[in-house]
Amino acid sequence: MDTTQPQKHTKAPQVMFESPNNNGAPRTVIEIENFDFSYGLKQALFDINLKIPEKLVTAFIGPSGCGKSTLLRCINRMNDLVDISRITRGNIRIENVDIHDRDVDVIELRRKVGMVFQKSNPFPKSIYDNITYGLKIQGIKDRKRLDEVVETSLRGAALWDEVKDRLHDSGLGLSGGQQQRLCIARAIAVEPEIILMDEPCSALDPIATAKVEELIESLKTKFTIVIVTHSMQQASRVSDRTAFFYLGRLIEFDNTQQIFTRPSQKQTEDYITGRFG
Amino acid sequence: METPTRHILGTFENALNTLRNDVVMMASLTERNLQHAMKGLLQRDNDLSNLAIADDEEIDLLEKQVDQTGIELLLRFQPVASDLRQVISAMKLSGNLERIADQAVNISKRARKLNQNPALDDVHYLEPLFNEAMGILKDSLRAFIEGDVDLALAVKVRDKKLDEANAEVAHRFTMRMAEAPDRITDFLNLLLIARHLERVGDHSKNIAEDAVYAAAAEDIRHPRAQKAAAI
Numbered sequence: 001m002d003t004t005q006p007q008k009h010t011k012a013p014q015v016m017f018e019s020p021n022n023n024g025a026p027r028t029v030i031e032i033e034n035f036d037f038s039y040g041l042k043q044a045l046f047d048i049n050l051k052i053p054e055k056l057v058t059a060f061i062g063p064s065g066c067g068k069s070t071l072l073r074c075i076n077r078m079n080d081l082v083d084i085s086r087i088t089r090g091n092i093r094i095e096n097v098d099i100h101d102r103d104v105d106v107i108e109l110r111r112k113v114g115m116v117f118q119k120s121n122p123f124p125k126s127i128y129d130n131i132t133y134g135l136k137i138q139g140i141k142d143r144k145r146l147d148e149v150v151e152t153s154l155r156g157a158a159l160w161d162e163v164k165d166r167l168h169d170s171g172l173g174l175s176g177g178q179q180q181r182l183c184i185a186r187a188i189a190v191e192p193e194i195i196l197m198d199e200p201c202s203a204l205d206p207i208a209t210a211k212v213e214e215l216i217e218s219l220k221t222k223f224t225i226v227i228v229t230h231s232m233q234q235a236s237r238v239s240d241r242t243a244f245f246y247l248g249r250l251i252e253f254d255n256t257q258q259i260f261t262r263p264s265q266k267q268t269e270d271y272i273t274g275r276f277g
Numbered sequence: 278m279e280t281p282t283r284h285i286l287g288t289f290e291n292a293l294n295t296l297r298n299d300v301v302m303m304a305s306l307t308e309r310n311l312q313h314a315m316k317g318l319l320q321r322d323n324d325l326s327n328l329a330i331a332d333d334e335e336i337d338l339l340e341k342q343v344d345q346t347g348i349e350l351l352l353r354f355q356p357v358a359s360d361l362r363q364v365i366s367a368m369k370l371s372g373n374l375e376r377i378a379d380q381a382v383n384i385s386k387r388a389r390k391l392n393q394n395p396a397l398d399d400v401h402y403l404e405p406l407f408n409e410a411m412g413i414l415k416d417s418l419r420a421f422i423e424g425d426v427d428l429a430l431a432v433k434v435r436d437k438k439l440d441e442a443n444a445e446v447a448h449r450f451t452m453r454m455a456e457a458p459d460r461i462t463d464f465l466n467l468l469l470i471a472r473h474l475e476r477v478g479d480h481s482k483n484i485a486e487d488a489v490y491a492a493a494a495e496d497i498r499h500p501r502a503q504k505a506a507a508i
Contacts, residue, residue, distance in 0.1 A: 233355055260357045262494035273360045274289065275282045 026053030029194065029224045030075060035090035037067075037074060039082065044070045046248045048090070052241075057216060057225045059239035059256065061232065063276065066245040068228045072196050075099075075226065076113035077106055094194070111138075114187035118199040120179035122171035122186070127154075127163050130171045130182055134190040149189050156222075157185035158215050177208020184215060188223070195219065197227040201234065213238050232272055236260045244268045289354045293363065296346045300367050300374075303339040304418045306332065307374045307381070308411070311477065314381040315407045318388035318470065321396060326385035336378040343371035359491075366491035370421060373480040373487075377414065380473040380480075387466040387473075394463055399453060402446050403470055409439050410477040417485040424492035432485035433497070436478045443475035 030052035037045040045067045052058050060068035070079065074092060077099060079085040091098045099109055111134070122130050131150045140146065150167065154160040159181045163174070171182050180200060187195055197216070201209040216225060216238045229235050235242055235256065242259040244252045244267075252265045263269045270276050284290040310329045317326030347368040350356060356364055391400070413435050420429035450468040454461050486498050 263358055269358050272357050274285045
């Protein structure tokens with residue numbers, strides 16, 4: 001068997017990636033096991049088993065309400081902010097640490113697992129202050145260090161050339177696409193290991209979308225990226241692995257090319273070819 | 278193969294059906310042309326030969342139409358999975374059909390030359406070759422239309438037998454050239470017609486390979502090259 005390829009999903013969703021460092025296979029960085037999640041009495045996720053590989057782009061796809069964004073928000077415990085949310089079974093481990101352990105510092109977890117949202121949400125501050133906000137909270141005040149991080153982060157987010165002469169202008173004065181890249185720069189400034197993206201291009205025009213997609217491609221050399229997208233084309237363009245969710249269940253998880261040319265599950269085929277309903 | 282449910286987008290469904298219908302139409306015209314070409318040869322009927330040559334234009338136009346519809350489909354709907362495979366395979370299939378129709382034209386042109394001279398009984402050695410080539414073509418097309426992988430795989434085996442039969446017939450015609458040197462040109466034409474029929478088998482095999490790709494997403498072309506690459 002080719003151990004560099006993820007195993008194919010058969011019937012019930014199982015743990016689908018190899019053990020870490022198994023014959024050069026991608027190392028698992030996020031491991032989700034037997035995970036059930038509910039909003040009040042309504043169960044949103046059922047028995048999710050998924051191993052997300054390091055420094056690759058993993059896309060979550062599926063129809064609205066399938067649980068893909070819910071699962072994404074569980075990975076950095078954003079769902080803790082929803083009162084009625086609760087995990088009823090299973091766990092999520094990042095680098096073998098259960099993120100719901102009492103010892104886990106949620107602030108530190110969210111530094112390690114950055115997030116970019118559907119709608120760009122820069123702070124009503126200057127471009128410079130947007131980038132340095134997280135660092136200042138960590139107590140870093142050294143101007144030289146902050147300047148360096150601003151430049152590195154903006155370069156990393158492919159925004160430096162466009163804003164280097166107006167770093168102290170408001171971030172809100174940028175275009176939608178630039179604002180989204182500013183948010184990505186803000187996310188990478190605190191040196192996370194994982195970046196979660198919840199439909200990051202849904203409000204952007206095709207050019208801005210292309211820039212963000214290019215950026216995702218370059219970011220994966222440093223970060224593990226998980227992206228929720230409604231665009232099948234975007235998933236096929238930017239991701240290495242794709243997970244298809246339906247009614248709160250993981251239906252199939254495989255190489256993206258495999259999913260979009262030869263899915264093993266009929267539900268996946270029906271969804272990606274637009275035959276649902 | 279599992280029958281796909283209808284696509285949500287009616288225009289997409291219609292475009293896929295149009296593509297499929299054009300390919301089916303092209304296939305039936307190609308079969309008919311090949312039959313006319315062989316009848317023109319065997320029955321020494323120049324009208325049938327001329328018909329096969331004239332009808333080739335219609336097949337050429339259909340090839341362009343299939344490509345145009347396929348490109349439009351790719352552009353407008355960005356199909357994936359089985360839909361993508363159907364579109365790609367249909368476009369490749371139309372190219373193979375067009376080349377088969379070209380073989381029918383070649384056969385007809387040679388038949389017209391042969392018809393200028395007294396009949397040769399040896400022409401009937403081509404009949405089994407034609408029947409097998411036509412059988413392979415029909416089955417490869419059926420495999421594509423019905424998504425029948427087993428039938429498509431059987432075609433590959435039959436094409437090899439056709440190659441062997443062609444070699445035997447070619448040997449016979451070469452021997453006959455030595456026996457009847459005044460008819461060398463005619464035997465050469467018969468030998469080349471056998472070669473055209475063998476090419477029909479090759480293109481039909483390509484269609485069968487595309488049928489397997491469309492139905493099962495397996496690329497079964499060039500197994501020897503694949504084995505060598507794996508070593």
